[in-house]
Amino acid sequence: MTITTKPITLNINGKKQGPIDVPEGLMMIDFLHEYVHLTGSRLGCGQGVCHACVVIEDEADGSSHETRTCITGAHYFDGKTIRTVEGHATVDDKGEETPSAVQQAFMDHYSFQCGYCTPGFVNAATVFIEGLKRNPIARDELEEAILKAMNNHICRCTGYVRYYEAIRDVVLNTPGLIKETANG
Amino acid sequence: MAKRRILPALSILVILLLVIVAILWWREHRSNDNPVQKVTATDEQIERGRYAARAADCAACHTVEGGGLFAGGFPMETPFGTVHGSNITPSADHGIGRWTAEDFRRGVREGVTPTGRHLYPAMPYNSYHLMSDQDLDDIYAYLMTRPAIDVPTPENSLPFPFNQRFLMIGWNLLFQNTDPLPAVSKGDSELWVRGRYLTDVMGHCAECHTPRGMFGQMNLDKPLEGGTLGRFKAADITPEGLAERGWTPEDLSRFLATGNAPQGSAFSEMHMVVALSTQYLNKNDLKAMTTYLMGDQPPAAKKVAIQPGGEQGRAHYLNLCAGCHGVSGEGKPNVAPAMAGNATIRQPDAVNLIASVLDGLPEQSFPGTGHMQSMPGFAAKMNDQQMAELVNYTRTTWGGLPGDIKPGQIAELRGH
Numbered sequence: 001m002t003i004t005t006k007p008i009t010l011n012i013n014g015k016k017q018g019p020i021d022v023p024e025g026l027m028m029i030d031f032l033h034e035y036v037h038l039t040g041s042r043l044g045c046g047q048g049v050c051h052a053c054v055v056i057e058d059e060a061d062g063s064s065h066e067t068r069t070c071i072t073g074a075h076y077f078d079g080k081t082i083r084t085v086e087g088h089a090t091v092d093d094k095g096e097e098t099p100s101a102v103q104q105a106f107m108d109h110y111s112f113q114c115g116y117c118t119p120g121f122v123n124a125a126t127v128f129i130e131g132l133k134r135n136p137i138a139r140d141e142l143e144e145a146i147l148k149a150m151n152n153h154i155c156r157c158t159g160y161v162r163y164y165e166a167i168r169d170v171v172l173n174t175p176g177l178i179k180e181t182a183n184g
Numbered sequence: 185m186a187k188r189r190i191l192p193a194l195s196i197l198v199i200l201l202l203v204i205v206a207i208l209w210w211r212e213h214r215s216n217d218n219p220v221q222k223v224t225a226t227d228e229q230i231e232r233g234r235y236a237a238r239a240a241d242c243a244a245c246h247t248v249e250g251g252g253l254f255a256g257g258f259p260m261e262t263p264f265g266t267v268h269g270s271n272i273t274p275s276a277d278h279g280i281g282r283w284t285a286e287d288f289r290r291g292v293r294e295g296v297t298p299t300g301r302h303l304y305p306a307m308p309y310n311s312y313h314l315m316s317d318q319d320l321d322d323i324y325a326y327l328m329t330r331p332a333i334d335v336p337t338p339e340n341s342l343p344f345p346f347n348q349r350f351l352m353i354g355w356n357l358l359f360q361n362t363d364p365l366p367a368v369s370k371g372d373s374e375l376w377v378r379g380r381y382l383t384d385v386m387g388h389c390a391e392c393h394t395p396r397g398m399f400g401q402m403n404l405d406k407p408l409e410g411g412t413l414g415r416f417k418a419a420d421i422t423p424e425g426l427a428e429r430g431w432t433p434e435d436l437s438r439f440l441a442t443g444n445a446p447q448g449s450a451f452s453e454m455h456m457v458v459a460l461s462t463q464y465l466n467k468n469d470l471k472a473m474t475t476y477l478m479g480d481q482p483p484a485a486k487k488v489a490i491q492p493g494g495e496q497g498r499a500h501y502l503n504l505c506a507g508c509h510g511v512s513g514e515g516k517p518n519v520a521p522a523m524a525g526n527a528t529i530r531q532p533d534a535v536n537l538i539a540s541v542l543d544g545l546p547e548q549s550f551p552g553t554g555h556m557q558s559m560p561g562f563a564a565k566m567n568d569q570q571m572a573e574l575v576n577y578t579r580t581t582w583g584g585l586p587g588d589i590k591p592g593q594i595a596e597l598r599g600h
């Protein structure tokens with residue numbers, strides 16, 4: 001049996017990758033791990049349930065959303081722009097990394113123990129916060145909105161509450177995510 | 185002179201009409217003051233009633249998720265508006281607590297309550313009309329010995345004139361069945377006869393699987409040829425329709441018992457039917473139903489050879505579907521059904537296939553340990569052209585069907 005390959009080109013974490021010849025039907029999680037050596041995304045259930053493997057897909061209109069890489073073929077991402085967990089921290093001239101606000105909040109709140117689900121949570125929380133930047137919500141809608149945004153992500157260590165509190169902190173401490181009301 | 189005569193006659197006619205409407209309205213709205221019924225039954229009769237109530241799938245409409253068993257509330261969307269399943273617990277004020285066994289027989293068979301109120305034909309009295317006295321009395325005994333749950337049935341949301349129940353008198357004159365539904369297959373064995381009763385009367389399968397006319401009546405010229413009630417189409421389950429999509433009586437029995445078969449897994453309303461009704465049928469009754477559905481001499485299941493599909497469609501399939509359904513469409517047990525041999529792919533009109541790909545499907549549990557993961561919807565990820573390519577790929581590869589689905593058909597279903 002011969003393996004048919006096709007080239008793909010995409011932008012990952014702001015960097016153009018490819019053209020790289022990739023077998024048809026190869027799942028994106030394997031491409032990230034084996035072809036571009038980005039091993040931060042986690043293969044959990046392998047069937048689209050746990051969401052540990054999600055990456056951020058950036059659209060031309062400035063919107064972003066999550067896509068599961070364990071059930072989505074690498075070729076689906078041909079021509080697309082994505083971010084993985086490796087793409088969130090900023091690096092200064094000296095090579096010093098500064099975590100994103102979401103990553104820092106997860107550490108401050110001790111949100112994770114084993115960390116297996118964390119890349120998925122970082123990406124989902126980032127997508128959620130970017131969504132609030134485009135469409136702020138009222139303060140009293142926040143708790144439910146966090147729940148809805150994170151609901152598909154499975155964590156078996158900390159019981160979610162620390163992730164939840166960390167995300168709420170980031171939202172409340174970032175100007176412009178909550179709608180101003182008449183009462184302030 | 186003529187004018188002088190016509191005017192009083194017209195006035196009398198109008199008054200008479202108003203009186204008739206008032207009486208009809210009163211008849212539909214008066215309260216039931218009959219005594220509350222105290223029913224005792226043997227354990228044996230209650231068990232028979234439980235079995236019969238499951239065979240008749242009463243819970244499907246008379247129970248809502250999160251609500252009490254038989255306390256009503258299930259919203260049935262119809263082309264005329266939303267009708268809610270009623271409370272059929274022994275509640276005196278909200279349920280059937282004041283109904284006698286005779287009242288119950290009439291309600292189920294004729295769609296009329298003890299006070300003369302007409303039920304909408306969402307209550308399948310046009311199928312139940314031939315339910316046996318024994319089954320009705322057993323179901324009554326079973327229901328009346330359940331706990332009374334005192335919750336009112338939600339108001340139906342039907343626009344005028346459909347909210348006038350007395351109009352059902354006219355509907356019944358036109359469409360009420362007195363004869364058995366037309367037989368869908370040929371047979372005369374004991375199993376076939378029992379199966380016909382279970383399918384056409386108890387299971388009221390025809391209510392969803394038969395096309396309906398403009399007044400919502402079943403088109404009895406096309407029994408079980410497939411109907412449309414909600415987002416998904418109820419499939420053609422005539423012997424020919426089933427065999428065309430690869431069903432055998434054995435696989436059909438397995439499907440009704442477990443919700444899973446090589447031809448696919450039950451989803452949407454049919455998943456509810458398996459969960460609430462057919463999984464509880466004994467082996468003999470399952471065999472009877474499939475004997476009736478496919479006939480004493482069932483037609484041979486049609487096999488389709490796997491054909492290569494279009495390149496673009498194959499690329500979409502590998503990118504978005506193969507992770508769960510397998511590169512060769514072999515599926516994954518308890519994750520996603522196989523595409524090869526799948527009966528939904530083999531439905532000529534592709535409505536259910538397209539709707540599944542657009543909307544996705546929820547995670548589902550099946551009797552025993554059976555399970556299927558949720559399927560994501562791809563409405564936002566694929567445009568009409570891409571989805572048509574994908575759908576056509578599955579049709580030509582595994583369906584033995586032409587790849588003739590146009591982007592316009594996707595757009596039409598996307599809008600719903």
